[in-house]
Amino acid sequence: MKTPNYRIDVLENFSVAGVAYYEGEKSRAVDQAVAETACGAGWAKDVAGSIATGERDTGPKKLAVKPIGLGVKASKPGISKGEVA
Secondary structure, three states: OOOOOEEEEEOOOEEEOOEEEOOOOOOEEEOHHHHHHHHHHOOEEEOOOOOOOOOOOOOOOOOOOOOOOOOOOOOOOOOOOOOOO
16 A cells, blocks of 8 residues: 555545545545545645645536447357257
8 A cells, every 4th residue: 555645635525446535524644646636636635735626527427328239159169049059
């Protein structure tokens, strides 16, 4: 585990690398990568002020869902559907 060397105030709930951070947490110790990610996205504020707090994107989002096809193939060559091996 990396040594926490930054302190952040959490502005909204988020999760990084499976670790949850909750709105209202004050002066939470985190490593540089988490601090840069969270502060850059506007989810947290660097207590020392060395990392700029980004603008939170609160606009509506649109998901582009692609349909997928699921199928079953014969596990042995030469066996067609309906046949028993």
